[in-house]
Amino acid sequence: MRIIVSPDPVTTGAAAAHAVASAADDRPDLVLGVATGSSPQPLYRSLAILVRAGLDLSSATAFALDEYVGLAPDHPESYHSVIAREVTAPLHLDPARVHVPNGAAADADAAAEAYERAIARAGGVDLQILGIGTNGHIGFNEPGSAADSRTRVVELAAQTIADNSRFFLDPADPVPTHALTQGVGTILEARHIVLVATGGHKADAIARGVEGPVTAAVPASFLQRHPDVTLFLDDAAASRLS
Numbered sequence: 001m002r003i004i005v006s007p008d009p010v011t012t013g014a015a016a017a018h019a020v021a022s023a024a025d026d027r028p029d030l031v032l033g034v035a036t037g038s039s040p041q042p043l044y045r046s047l048a049i050l051v052r053a054g055l056d057l058s059s060a061t062a063f064a065l066d067e068y069v070g071l072a073p074d075h076p077e078s079y080h081s082v083i084a085r086e087v088t089a090p091l092h093l094d095p096a097r098v099h100v101p102n103g104a105a106a107d108a109d110a111a112a113e114a115y116e117r118a119i120a121r122a123g124g125v126d127l128q129i130l131g132i133g134t135n136g137h138i139g140f141n142e143p144g145s146a147a148d149s150r151t152r153v154v155e156l157a158a159q160t161i162a163d164n165s166r167f168f169l170d171p172a173d174p175v176p177t178h179a180l181t182q183g184v185g186t187i188l189e190a191r192h193i194v195l196v197a198t199g200g201h202k203a204d205a206i207a208r209g210v211e212g213p214v215t216a217a218v219p220a221s222f223l224q225r226h227p228d229v230t231l232f233l234d235d236a237a238a239s240r241l242s
């Protein structure tokens, strides 16, 4: 595991964006795994600047990590909407090559299997961008998720629902309680993993994931078994590493 510590979220995002840009330079038809949430936003903003300066991601393919279950795809906080707004448009990706799990499917198991097949058909993920939950989740693989878990419907932990409530401020709009997420096993098959974490509220999850025992109680700890993981942290997120 490589750990790169920067002073603040913007510099952290810029450093991670350069890692993504260099992978895309090496491989124009890069298969990118994309996370949503706050952590990768500075990365996407920096990458968008590089795209406007000439980086061409139009031949890249993208797979989102997860999608809420029970939220219409056109809801502004659905990950379909977030990915379209924060990733596809600013990075000038081809919308036909951007995939998000179908959390609205009547048959969620079939949708999960179809997603796994789509990733396999694309040749697997070259570079996976990850955030980390305050409880150590990756994707929406909450504590207790197995190392070999695959794409499936999961119930979100109370901590995750509380953390996500900042995106659902209208009381008529309840915070989703379930999601369709790539499994830990699916994520670990990515050839390179770039995890971005910023802020003191992530320091404990980072310390437990990086330096603690490898355990399903902290799904991010399974990343210790992956041969090519780079963590981009700001000082605050790195503050509890020894």
Ligand code: F6R
Pocket (backbone or CB within 6 Å): 034, 035, 036, 037, 038, 039, 040, 065, 066, 130, 131, 132, 133, 134, 137, 138, 139, 140
């Ligand atoms: C998002 C995802 C989650 C987030 C995590 C951190 O697609 O899979 O694992 O990365 O919940 O969220 P933020 O970055 O908002 O703190």
